[in-house]
Amino acid sequence: MENQVDVIDRVIKNAIKVMEESKYQIFEILDSARNEALSLSVQMQEVMNQTAEICDKVDELERTYRLARLRLTDVSRDFVRYTEEDIKQAYEKATQLQLELMIYREKENYLKTRRDDLQKRLRNVEGSIERAETIGSQMSVALEYLSGDLTQVTRILESAKNRQLLGLKIILAQEEERKRIAREIHDGPAQSLANLVLRTEIVERMLSKQEFEMVQHEIIDLKGQVRIGLEEIRKVIFNLRPMALDDLGLVPTVRKFIHDFEDKTKIRTSFEVRGNERRLRSAMEAAIYRLVQEAFSNAAKHAQPSFVSCELTYDEEEVLLVIRDNGLGFKVEAVESKTKEHTHFGLLGMRERVELLEGRMEIHSAENSGTRIVIQIPTNVDKREE
Numbered sequence: 001m002e003n004q005v006d007v008i009d010r011v012i013k014n015a016i017k018v019m020e021e022s023k024y025q026i027f028e029i030l031d032s033a034r035n036e037a038l039s040l041s042v043q044m045q046e047v048m049n050q051t052a053e054i055c056d057k058v059d060e061l062e063r064t065y066r067l068a069r070l071r072l073t074d075v076s077r078d079f080v081r082y083t084e085e086d087i088k089q090a091y092e093k094a095t096q097l098q099l100e101l102m103i104y105r106e107k108e109n110y111l112k113t114r115r116d117d118l119q120k121r122l123r124n125v126e127g128s129i130e131r132a133e134t135i136g137s138q139m140s141v142a143l144e145y146l147s148g149d150l151t152q153v154t155r156i157l158e159s160a161k162n163r164q165l166l167g168l169k170i171i172l173a174q175e176e177e178r179k180r181i182a183r184e185i186h187d188g189p190a191q192s193l194a195n196l197v198l199r200t201e202i203v204e205r206m207l208s209k210q211e212f213e214m215v216q217h218e219i220i221d222l223k224g225q226v227r228i229g230l231e232e233i234r235k236v237i238f239n240l241r242p243m244a245l246d247d248l249g250l251v252p253t254v255r256k257f258i259h260d261f262e263d264k265t266k267i268r269t270s271f272e273v274r275g276n277e278r279r280l281r282s283a284m285e286a287a288i289y290r291l292v293q294e295a296f297s298n299a300a301k302h303a304q305p306s307f308v309s310c311e312l313t314y315d316e317e318e319v320l321l322v323i324r325d326n327g328l329g330f331k332v333e334a335v336e337s338k339t340k341e342h343t344h345f346g347l348l349g350m351r352e353r354v355e356l357l358e359g360r361m362e363i364h365s366a367e368n369s370g371t372r373i374v375i376q377i378p379t380n381v382d383k384r385e386e
Helices: 002-077 084-146 151-208 212-240 243-247 250-265 282-303 332-342 347-356 381-385
Strands: 268-275 307-314 318-325 360-365 371-378
Touching: 002 084, 151 212, 243 250, 243 282, 250 268, 250 282, 250 307, 282 307, 282 318, 282 347, 282 371, 332 360, 347 360, 347 371
Parallel strands: 268 307
Antiparallel strands: 307 318, 318 371, 360 371
């Protein structure tokens, strides 16, 4: 074990040396890119000022040239009032203005092209700066980790396998979620759109036969079908990521979900919030919302309840979530062993979400006695890590 630690120590020291050298090179590249961006900004400002002046000049020349053309037309028509010399002068002036206008238009086009080129170059340089800053920051973080206590490396290596297994479970859960979304789209919006195509073909046939009254009724039905399809698409979008979760927070979003759940399933519900409500981290609020969503969905699918309740309690250092139903209930050990065997992502998915949040989940149930799920999620993880 000591030899392995020595080897790891030597590898880490070499990695630190290479990364420090690379870090200085990145800083040099970053400094050069910033200077280039500053130079491009100055050039672009000068070009934009010149472009504005040229545009004003072109507008002025266009007005003057139009007046000169009108003057030339008047002089050319009236041979009594104007002499041949007047006509010649009017012609020469109009020609001179036309030539000058062409020159300034060329200058205007050149400056606009140069402005666009400078803007493109500046965007590219700013993108390079942003990437260099990100890489530099990542390397600084990596250097801090590598420069830390080597005794932590063994622990990190030992946990790597567990993290990989957890990562695989997360990937499987994501794939299961994608399948669910695909089924929702196939069974909802896709079917509605297919029906709309069929109905439009029917309308086309009616129009060819001039059955206008039937066409009117069919179009009214089509409008209703479009509204239904739009509502289904909105539901899919809401299930992917409720916008209210970011805008309003966890409690209003959960309250809306439970209200919609009751309308859809006709199962009575209740939602109670205790403690001092506060905003949590975005990822934590999303995870808690998914836990509520999964628990209610499981109850509706398997428990046949007439009532489901949710209690959300905000304590100083944790959030407590209690979900009850008066449904059929089940033997917890039997269902959990079956869940693991068949890789079902109902209770297993909920447990994994809770574990990712460093929380605990308890399930209390018995046949014909309903189910109670208790979830404790710490909200002071960041403070404890410090």
